[in-house]
Amino acid sequence: MTGPVDHVVTSGTFSLDGGTWDVDNNVWIVGDDREVVVVDAAHDADAIAAAVGDRRVSAVVCTHAHDDHVNRAPELADRFGAPILLHPAEAPLWEMTHPDRAPDRELADGDTVTAGGVVLRVLHTPGHSPGSCSLHAPELGTVFTGDTLFQGGPGATGRSFSSFDTIIDSIRERLLTLPGDTTVRTGHGDSTTVGAELPHLEEWIARGQ
Template sequence: MSPVDHVVTSGTFSLDGGTWDVDNNVWIVGDDKEVIVIDAAHDADKIAAAVGDRRVVAVVCTHAHDDHVNQAPALADRFGAPILLNPAEAPLWEMTHPDRAPDRELHDGDVLAAGGIDLRVLQTPGHSPGSSCLYAPELGTVFTGDTLFNGGPGATGRSFSSFDTIIDSIREKLLTLPGDTVVRTGHGDPTTIGAELPHLEEWISRGH
């Protein structure tokens, strides 16, 4: 079994009075006995089917936009797993789940483990105040949520976001990773750190 399973789910993202159709990448990391689920989006049944009979160590949210967390409580309850989220995401989380708080806080430098794989938490605010990425050194991959995509940084045009902050996060936390690190994103196709690194200045000039 691959240490990384990938499920694509479809639904909507709503913020600031607008709603958009989106396809989300859900990542399941671990072995044949236990896993961590990253970003429980849209379809709890589809995600649960991919998990199978494995133990879910945690449901980790890279950030709290509704398209990344709308199924987190349902999935966590189904598997008896805690929900992990950076506390700076509270205002966004409460828009979707006002009656259920995350179970544990996610902080920069935390190390989460499932099936012998370590995921290091990299705090990468900008797309949202407490956005987090998860770096698995032994897999040579980083799960970036909506912080870094194939082609550039995540969107910063809506509430609780900052372009300057996301650029600082990408420059300091992500582009310093090995160039062959595979970037597994919250939406769309994967990329690598090396493929995105040369475009930093171009993003900055475009963003301003």
């Protein structure tokens, strides 16, 4: 029996601004026994496909377009006949990895993506990158934050197309306003909760300044 949220960790590299780093990515598969969405198709298409199994993939959703989050998106989309969804502000980053293949549909704040009866509401949470989005599933008590919010603080903002002030605004206004028991499922590392991160907001701001 598969759950409403399945999880695969894949390993590879992240490259931007002339640097390359080894990374482990969380890939989230959300839905039921019949239909799912894949959130952030990273590094290993075969491992992701194995976790999907014989379920229908209704969409490959990209929280943002850093190469470690989208490098297997076209392959997975083609394999399962699913559209790739991405916020249009991510176009410059997407084109660095996939110059010859555009996403199929745009994500916008307030959109919903549905699979297997699970409704994911799109929250535009820029800062880590201009079009970074989080996906809130209220009935599951969870939010998928990509690289916007981690256990222990905000995502990195020291590279091109990023802004510390913007990511703090996104976290404060869009994520930390969710119920405190909401599970935060991140793009890398361990999950956390909104309640666990909320008390540390001012510390992050002080560190960032």
